[in-house]
Amino acid sequence: MVARDVMAKPRKRQDAAAPLFTGRDWDFGLVSRIYEAIEEVADQELGLDIYPNQIEVITSEQMLDAYASTGMPMFYKHWSFGKQFVRNETLYRKGWQGLAYEIVINSSPCIVYIMEENSATMQTLVLAHAAFGHNHFFKNNYCFQQWTDATSILDYLSFAKKYVAACEDRYGQEKVEQVLDAAHALMSHGVHRYPGKHTPDLKSEQRRLEERQAFAEQHFSDLWRTLPKAKKGAKRNPDEDRRRQMLGLPEENILYFLEKNAPLLAPWQRELLRIVRQIAQYFYPQRQTKVMNEGCATFTHYRLMTRLHEQGKLTDGAYLEFLHSHTSVVFQPEYDDPRYSGMNPYALGFAMMEDIERIALRPTPEDEAFFPDFAGCGDAYGVLKDAWANYRDESFILQFLSPNIIRKHKLFRLIDDSEEDEILVASIHDERGYRDVRKSLSRQFDVGRQDPDIQVADVDLAGDRKLILHHNIVDGITLDSADAAKVLHHLANLWGYDVKLLEIENGETIAAHDGSPSRAFR
Amino acid sequence: MHIIDRRLDPGGKSLANRQRFIRRAKALVKQAVRETSGARKIREIDGGGAVTIPADGVSEPSFHAGRNGGMRDYVLPGNKKFVSGDRIDRPKQGSGSGSEGSADGEGEDSFRFVLSRDEFLDLFLEDLELPNLAKRKVMGEAAEKRQPAGFRTSGPPSSLSVGRTMRRSLSRRIALKRPNRQALEAMHEELAALEEEAGKDKARINELKAEIERQERRSRVVPFIDPVDLRYRRIEVTPEPIAKAAMFCLMDVSASMDEHMKDLAKRFFSLLYLFLTRRYRQVEIVFIRHTHEAKEVDEETFFHSRESGGTVISSALIEMARIAKERFPADQWNIYAAQASDGDNLSSDNARTVALLRETILPMSQYYAYLQVGRGDYDRDDGVFARQETTLWRAYRELVRPELPMAMRKVNDRRDIYPVFRELFEKRDEMAEAN
Numbered sequence: 001m002v003a004r005d006v007m008a009k010p011r012k013r014q015d016a017a018a019p020l021f022t023g024r025d026w027d028f029g030l031v032s033r034i035y036e037a038i039e040e041v042a043d044q045e046l047g048l049d050i051y052p053n054q055i056e057v058i059t060s061e062q063m064l065d066a067y068a069s070t071g072m073p074m075f076y077k078h079w080s081f082g083k084q085f086v087r088n089e090t091l092y093r094k095g096w097q098g099l100a101y102e103i104v105i106n107s108s109p110c111i112v113y114i115m116e117e118n119s120a121t122m123q124t125l126v127l128a129h130a131a132f133g134h135n136h137f138f139k140n141n142y143c144f145q146q147w148t149d150a151t152s153i154l155d156y157l158s159f160a161k162k163y164v165a166a167c168e169d170r171y172g173q174e175k176v177e178q179v180l181d182a183a184h185a186l187m188s189h190g191v192h193r194y195p196g197k198h199t200p201d202l203k204s205e206q207r208r209l210e211e212r213q214a215f216a217e218q219h220f221s222d223l224w225r226t227l228p229k230a231k232k233g234a235k236r237n238p239d240e241d242r243r244r245q246m247l248g249l250p251e252e253n254i255l256y257f258l259e260k261n262a263p264l265l266a267p268w269q270r271e272l273l274r275i276v277r278q279i280a281q282y283f284y285p286q287r288q289t290k291v292m293n294e295g296c297a298t299f300t301h302y303r304l305m306t307r308l309h310e311q312g313k314l315t316d317g318a319y320l321e322f323l324h325s326h327t328s329v330v331f332q333p334e335y336d337d338p339r340y341s342g343m344n345p346y347a348l349g350f351a352m353m354e355d356i357e358r359i360a361l362r363p364t365p366e367d368e369a370f371f372p373d374f375a376g377c378g379d380a381y382g383v384l385k386d387a388w389a390n391y392r393d394e395s396f397i398l399q400f401l402s403p404n405i406i407r408k409h410k411l412f413r414l415i416d417d418s419e420e421d422e423i424l425v426a427s428i429h430d431e432r433g434y435r436d437v438r439k440s441l442s443r444q445f446d447v448g449r450q451d452p453d454i455q456v457a458d459v460d461l462a463g464d465r466k467l468i469l470h471h472n473i474v475d476g477i478t479l480d481s482a483d484a485a486k487v488l489h490h491l492a493n494l495w496g497y498d499v500k501l502l503e504i505e506n507g508e509t510i511a512a513h514d515g516s517p518s519r520a521f522r
Numbered sequence: 523m524h525i526i527d528r529r530l531d532p533g534g535k536s537l538a539n540r541q542r543f544i545r546r547a548k549a550l551v552k553q554a555v556r557e558t559s560g561a562r563k564i565r566e567i568d569g570g571g572a573v574t575i576p577a578d579g580v581s582e583p584s585f586h587a588g589r590n591g592g593m594r595d596y597v598l599p600g601n602k603k604f605v606s607g608d609r610i611d612r613p614k615q616g617s618g619s620g621s622e623g624s625a626d627g628e629g630e631d632s633f634r635f636v637l638s639r640d641e642f643l644d645l646f647l648e649d650l651e652l653p654n655l656a657k658r659k660v661m662g663e664a665a666e667k668r669q670p671a672g673f674r675t676s677g678p679p680s681s682l683s684v685g686r687t688m689r690r691s692l693s694r695r696i697a698l699k700r701p702n703r704q705a706l707e708a709m710h711e712e713l714a715a716l717e718e719e720a721g722k723d724k725a726r727i728n729e730l731k732a733e734i735e736r737q738e739r740r741s742r743v744v745p746f747i748d749p750v751d752l753r754y755r756r757i758e759v760t761p762e763p764i765a766k767a768a769m770f771c772l773m774d775v776s777a778s779m780d781e782h783m784k785d786l787a788k789r790f791f792s793l794l795y796l797f798l799t800r801r802y803r804q805v806e807i808v809f810i811r812h813t814h815e816a817k818e819v820d821e822e823t824f825f826h827s828r829e830s831g832g833t834v835i836s837s838a839l840i841e842m843a844r845i846a847k848e849r850f851p852a853d854q855w856n857i858y859a860a861q862a863s864d865g866d867n868l869s870s871d872n873a874r875t876v877a878l879l880r881e882t883i884l885p886m887s888q889y890y891a892y893l894q895v896g897r898g899d900y901d902r903d904d905g906v907f908a909r910q911e912t913t914l915w916r917a918y919r920e921l922v923r924p925e926l927p928m929a930m931r932k933v934n935d936r937r938d939i940y941p942v943f944r945e946l947f948e949k950r951d952e953m954a955e956a957n
Binding site for chain 2: 028031032035039052053054055056057058059061062064065068069077078079080081082083085086087089090093109113116131173177181184185186187188189332333334335336337340343409410411412413414415416417418421422423424425426427428429430432433437440441443444451452454471473475476477478479480481483484486487490
């Protein structure tokens with residue numbers, strides 16, 4: 001009885017409204033009402049700026065399907081997605097892995113998949129998290145603005161799917177698969193990391209292709225075949241720089257280089273490379289902003305849910321259910337815990353964003369020393385929205401990781417030098433270590449450092465057409481040679497001639513890998 | 523904001539990719555299926571199941587950092603006792619703090635997933651190198667018979683029974699007194715004739731006009747063909763033939779039969795079982811193993827226990843005849859027998875065996891298959907000392923006649939198993955033609 005009295009005691013609520021729901025069941029009308037309630041808070045208090053949402057209710061079966069195609073509603077067909085699917089399916093059926101509550105797609109309208117199994121509370125959480133948190137981030141973060149076109153990605157995927165299927169009809173599944181296998185192996189080196197002079201225009205892809213084909217058909221003349229081939233300009237000996245410049249070397253986007261310059265590829269094979277490259281580019285910002293993206297969504301759902309509860313629109317029971325789920329999402333196991341598997345981007349992102357809010361509203365002298373720009377400025381959401389818009393993980397951590405968070409997570413930095421017998425504890429969560437830990441953690445989240453720096457360096461055009469790549473070694477870490485050999489084999493098949501990869505450190509070649517084409521695409 | 527209910531969308535979006543993956547990993551999956559089916563019981567061969575394949579066969583390579591060497595630098599949470607400058611021992615390889623390793627390396631050792639029944643069976647049969655037609659037969663796709671079974675009131679237009687429909691239409695029209703065309707025409711003619719005579723019989727004309735109008739209305743109201751008339755042919759699909767089969771597995775288990783031979787025999791028995799289950803609704807299996815004496819045993823004992831002793835094949839045939847007589851009378855059961863042996867029989871027993879086969883076993887059997895299993899490389903090097911044919915083989919060969927339901931094969935390898943079945947199918951087809 002006592003407990004019930006406590007629960008029933010009226011709280012200080014500004015405008016106690018009737019709760020949106022009481023049980024765990026939901027229907028479409030309820031989802032709409034929940035959405036409207038969240039939208040009111042998101043719009044008026046947080047001032048979020050979002051794409052229109054399209055909420056799609058799916059079954060767990062369909063969620064497994066969505067997993068297999070990296071969450072996208074449609075994708076071209078490839079065996080590797082089937083592999084992904086059977087892996088997830090087995091894990092799920094065995095009960096070793098749960099399914100996500102939602103998947104959200106960076107598109108306009110922003111597609112949010114929600115599972116039918118979710119309780120009403122979970123649907124509220126999922127909408128707050130994905131339809132508002134992720135959505136705001138997708139729309140405003142500069143990485144996404146620069147590299148992805150949310151309005152046309154679905155059209156592009158549909159084009160890609162149709163194009164790959166058409167190629168399969170025309171050239172056979174096996175031939176298409178060969179190209180896709182090779183392209184997938186190079187996918188991590190198929191992105192532009194810096195904006196070049198041309199921006200990807202996804203919308204005109206289809207039109208361009210059709211025009212190109214129409215042009216080729218219109219201007220096809222069998223006579224051209226009979227022209228004597230021009231003699232090779234053996235006498236012309238362009239200097240090395242000029243040749244490299246003509247080829248746009250050095251080039252770190254290997255797929256781009258192959259698409260433009262591989263001598264033996266047919267036009268449809270180049271188009272396939274382009275499709276893989278465009279999709280890699282579309283996902284590249286997500287890899288760069290894991291902590292921020294999840295942090296933004298988690299922070300948003302926490303604020304929104306709390307406000308709904310304060311308004312009386314969520315019952316205490318629902319709020320507790322939410323907290324239970326929330327705390328398990330932002331749980332960060334310590335390094336010696338068997339559950340530890342790297343830094344949890346939800347935990348780190350959420351902790352940092354809460355801390356930014358605290359620093360903006362209630363700074364300590366330490367915060368004032370570390371963050372003179374915004375400590376105590378009072379406009380927490382303004383600072384956060386600026387961070388969400390203009391940073392990626394690496395720069396965000398370097399700029400905003402506070403001593404408070406380092407202490408809270410007891411972060412410490414290790415240096416593992418293979419030439420020493422022991423691992424050195426370089427710095428810990430103390431006065432001398434804060435900046436060092438922060439710098440090191442920020443580097444850890446730098447995608448540019450996670451992927452080895454490999455560039456197409458030169459081509460021996462006059463000789464055996466060998467393609468030469470350089471791996472610029474950082475910190476003495478060489479490539480995994482077994483995998484590198486496999487990738488080089490794929491690369492050689494695409495290029496059509498031998499390839500050589502040199503691993504270079506301080507101007508010296510440490511190791512070399514070779515690849516020869518076994519069944520070059522012709 | 524829109525909410526869209528996708529739950530009713532057709533599922534199986536990943537099916538095509540899944541099939542591609544299995545095709546890709548076919549060699550590996552086949553190997554796994556082979557191992558799995560070896561471990562299964564004959565009756566359980568028909569079903570899906572989990573298979574495990576090594577992951578590196580379907581790996582997707584990428585450029586990534588190796589695990590060894592270099593200077594690595596990482597930040598970890600949860601410091602309890604370290605201060606800066608501490609030096610700690612390197613944890614043993616593969617464990618512990620390698621955050622990079624676990625993030626990229628995706629510890630893939632082996633890959634386990636579940637095949638559906640059809641996928642499993644397909645691969646199992648493919649491993650035996652079955653031609654597609656035979657595979658379809660074994661898979662049971664064509665094992666249905668369509669029989670006419672009366673009529674029904676709904677169905678596809680193609681199965682409309684015109685005769686039936688018209689008959690019902692006619693009786694309805696008669697019952698409802700729908701005027702036929704001739705009667706109407708006659709009345710029209712009469713009316714025309716009367717009108718030509720120019721108003722002689724005004725009353726008759728009016729009467730006739732009213733009657734014609736009445737009849738025409740009736741013919742509009744009572745349709746020529748009404749939906750209630752429609753009759754469609756009804757077709758029932760029945761498995762064919764509905765009968766029972768008993769399958770006798772006879773195997774020599776004397777010490778000269780090694781594991782490879784037993785594996786071949788087991789595959790043959792499995793295939794025969796699959797084949798029979800597709801054709802017959804009920805299939806009983808009897809396992810009889812023999813050395814110099816025969817015994818009915820369960821499957822486990824049949825394949826896995828060893829006996830020592832000589833080899834007297836006639837003992838197994840006598841046991842089979844006895845069991846068949848007791849439990850499987852030939853007028854109720856189709857009897858199939860498959861015998862596997864390495865061909866070493868007690869030479870004095872051969873005549874007796876042949877006589878038993880000819881007089882007792884073959885008359886009551888649908889089919890008798892003799893499988894002489896070898897050691898894999900058995901007949902490959904027919905060098906100077908070509909191995910002599912076994913006495914049993916010679917004895918059987920003299921027995922075999924085209925009209926007898928018997929086939930014999932030497933089998934050294936899995937791929938030799940199927941041809942025995944081809945003979946079986948050919949034989950059945952011939953019989954079907956003769957009928």
